[in-house]
Amino acid sequence: MGIGEIMTAIPHRHSISRRSSIQQLQQPQNGSNSPRAGIRGRKAKAASNEVKTTITRLEYLNNKFNVNPSFDVEISGDETDDSEPEGAKEHEEVERVEIEGESGKHRRAEVHFDPRLLDIDILKKQQNVHEIESSLDRSISLLTPLFQYIQDFESNLNTLSNEMEVLQTRLVNLNDEIQKNSKVDNLLTPILNDMLIPPQCIKILLHGKLDEKWVEQLTILQEKKEILQNYETKEKFNHENIVELLGLIDKLELKCVERIKRYLIENIKYLRGTHTSSVKAQSKLLQVKEIFVFLKSKNSRLAKEFETAYVYTIRWYYYFNFVKYISSLEGLKILENEYDAERKSTYSNNLSSTSSSYGQRSLMLDNTDSINEYLINLPKRLEKMNDENNQYSILGQIAESSGIGGMKFNMEQIFVFLNQTMMDNLTIEFNFIVEFFILTNNDDINNMIKQIFSPIMKMGTNFTTYLLNNCRSDYFGILLTIRRIQRMEYEIQNRCLPELFESYLNTQLLALWPVFQRDVDALCNSITQTLTSTSIIKMVVSSKNNILVPLKITQSFSIVLSNLVQLVQNLVFELETSEPLNSSIERLSNTFEKGMVQLGGSLDDAKGKRRLFLYVNFQLVYNVLDNEMAGTPPTKVSTTGVEGQASPVGETICNHYEQLVQAYS
Structure with missing residues (x-):
């Protein structure tokens, strides 16, 4: 803020319309030699010096704080009477100040003078300014390396920017090359994968143990050969290279055939041992069963x-x-x-x-x-x-x-x-x-x-x-x-x-x-001989014999007949009527029935002994058969898992003896 602005901002109640005392002092005075004039001159000179001091200070402030220091400020004012009271300063008049710019033109400005400016401690302000200046110098001295670093950083940044531009250009070129190579890889990689045989595959086929892993590598080799044979029929491939690869695969297959031959010979020799297990040898062969298919094809x-x-x-x-x-x-x-x-x-x-x-x-x-x-x-x-x-x-x-x-x-x-x-x-x-x-x-x-x-x-x-x-x-x-x-x-x-x-x-x-x-046949002969023997006839006719008790032969026959009936069923393939067992049961039953009737004929029928004798024996056979048939459900599942029905032959025999029991009851 310039001194002119400071002065303008200070309010005054009175404006100064007369010429300032400075101007009056500058004019020549008449009668300066008079004593009064001399006294007044001395007083005026003292006042002029004081005003000059004040003006000098104001000019210093103007040079320090004025925004535009090119302007010269001319200030004129009246002398201040020391005898005046302090309140009289508030009634000063506004002075006219002429300000001359750099262009030489003059313009009037009204400045409100504030006498309080005279009380400002200029030296103290000046000291503060010097301190601020020294502080600024110190700050500048500290900021100088930083300024230098920033300049160097800017220089390096420019260099780095240039290098980045070069790298960006190279990156664009590399991307173009990668895209081109990618297209080539997409075309050639499947073909190379089809044609190339893994080294590990060759190593296992030549020196590896003949097991499941070996068979897997053999399968890979066969697949490679089929692929190469398909490429051989296409015109855009180099047939000489394909033929050479096929020749190498054929030689490798001959080596595999030789190894399979030795392996099979070893297992066949193993089976010729006296304490060997065929299951063990067969399980080993089944683990590599593909080798025989390969051998058969080659x-x-x-x-x-x-x-x-x-x-x-x-x-x-x-x-x-x-x-x-x-x-x-x-x-x-x-x-x-x-x-x-x-x-x-x-x-x-x-x-x-x-x-x-x-x-x-x-x-x-x-x-x-x-x-x-x-x-x-x-x-x-x-x-x-x-x-x-x-x-x-x-x-x-x-x-x-x-x-x-x-x-x-x-x-x-x-x-x-x-x-x-x-x-x-x-x-x-x-x-x-x-x-x-x-x-x-x-x-x-x-x-x-x-x-x-x-x-x-x-x-x-x-x-x-x-x-x-x-x-x-x-x-x-x-x-x-x-x-x-x-x-x-x-x-x-x-x-x-x-x-x-x-x-x-x-x-x-x-x-x-x-x-x-x-x-x-031997059983039938045994039954006939027993029932027709003289000893059993005498025993039956004898009064000591209890006809209410079945004969021992009847008990044995009932056991045989019931077990035969239980085994008569063939629930797998054949019908029951197609087995010889059915005719055998009928033969045994007819032989026993015929012999019992003949044996009962030797008893006197007047008292019903014959009928009672036949009833008791046939009743035993019927009870045994009926119990056997009662334990057999009408429909059942056999041990072979095939559904079947109760034996019709058994039912027929049981019904037949039931009719005999009813006939002689």
């Missing part, structure tokens, strides 16, 4: 030779092991439950012992008081046959130890041991042949199975004949064996086995049924 003649070698090797393997197994079964002791007619005691024969003739008690239904243990044990044997948890085969080592330990088995158990083992091994071998050799033609499969198992099945047939020759009187054992064979036939269909084993079982049935019929 060298069919060699694959056929290996197939033939395997067939003859596994044939010898099964033959060798089944010979030992059958020998262990021959060492088992069988429960024939035969009775000596004189000693009337049970005994057991070893399979190697000679069999007794038809005089055995199991085929005799007499009227003696001896307990026929053969008939008593029939329910247990039926229960074992119907037990699903009892469907197992015995190991050869266990069979040998059992024969040495004296364990005894029924005929049907020994038969099942051999045939169940044979069927299980045939199932394993059939699944392996189909899965490993990839055979789809049924004739090829049947021929291979026939070559492997024909000797074993021939041994099984001979063993069955040998077993029947040593168990001629066990007619229920034969019938239970027939039922087990029929269940095996059903199991064959579930396992989808070849027809060879079914033919083998049919051969077994053809050997078993005639023996069973022969035993039934």
Whole structure:
């Protein structure tokens, strides 16, 4: 704020209309030599000096604080009377001040003079200004390095900006190149991936272990070859390079064929050992079953030779092991439950012992008081046959130890041991042949199975004949064996086995049924001989005999008939009327009925003894059959899982004896 502005801002009550005392002092005075004039002159001079001092201070302030210091301020005013009171200063007049600018033009300005300005301590203000100036100098000295740093930073920033522009240009160029390379990669990468063979793949195929991982690499190699063969037919590819790659793959495949050949030879040699497991060798081969397909596609003649070698090797393997197994079964002791007619005691024969003739008690239904243990044990044997948890085969080592330990088995158990083992091994071998050799033609499969198992099945047939020759009187054992064979036939269909084993079982049935019929003939002869014997006629006619008690032969016959009725059902394939068992039941029933009627004819009918005798015996047979039929529901599910109905043959026999009871009641 300039001094002129300060002066203008100060209010005054009175304006100065006369010329200032400064102007008056500047004019020459008349009579200056007079004493009064001299005194006044001295006073005026003193006042003029004081005013000059004030003006000097104002000019200093004007130079320091005026916004535009180019203006010169001329201030004129009257002298201030020291005798005037302080309040008189408020009534001063406004003075006219002439201000001369740089242009030389003059203009009038009214300035309100404030006498309080005279009281301002200029020195103190000046000191403050000097302090501010020194503080500014110090600040400037401190800011000088920062200013220099900012200048350097600006210079570096310009350099960096130039470098960034260069980098941006290079980046644009690189992006263009990347886009071009990306297009090339998109075109070439799939082709390179198709053509290139991983080094790890080659390393595993040449030196790796033949396992599932090796087969995976072999599959990759085959895929690469197929892709290259597809590229070979296209014109835009270099055929020379493709042909060269195909040649390398062919050489690598020859190396793979050589390794597969050695691997198969090792496994075939393993099967020729005496203490080896075919299941273990087959499981190893199945883990790499793709190798035979590869071998068959590359060298069919060699694959056929290996197939033939395997067939003859596994044939010898099964033959060798089944010979030992059958020998262990021959060492088992069988429960024939035969009775000596004189000693009337049970005994057991070893399979190697000679069999007794038809005089055995199991085929005799007499009227003696001896307990026929053969008939008593029939329910247990039926229960074992119907037990699903009892469907197992015995190991050869266990069979040998059992024969040495004296364990005894029924005929049907020994038969099942051999045939169940044979069927299980045939199932394993059939699944392996189909899965490993990839055979789809049924004739090829049947021929291979026939070559492997024909000797074993021939041994099984001979063993069955040998077993029947040593168990001629066990007619229920034969019938239970027939039922087990029929269940095996059903199991064959579930396992989808070849027809060879079914033919083998049919051969077994053809050997078993005639023996069973022969035993039934022996039973019929035993019943006829017993009922027509003189001793039983005398016993019946004798007054000491109680006709209200059924005969012993009736009790035995009812047990035999009820168990035969229980086994009459064949719920798998055949109808009941197509089995020889139905005619056998009718023969036994007719023989017994005819013999009882003839025996009852020897009694006197005047007192009704004959009718009472026949009623009591037929009533026992009917009760046993009725209890047996009552335990059989009208519809049931057999152990083979096939729904069936109660035996119509059993119902017919039961109804027949019910009519006899009613006729003689």
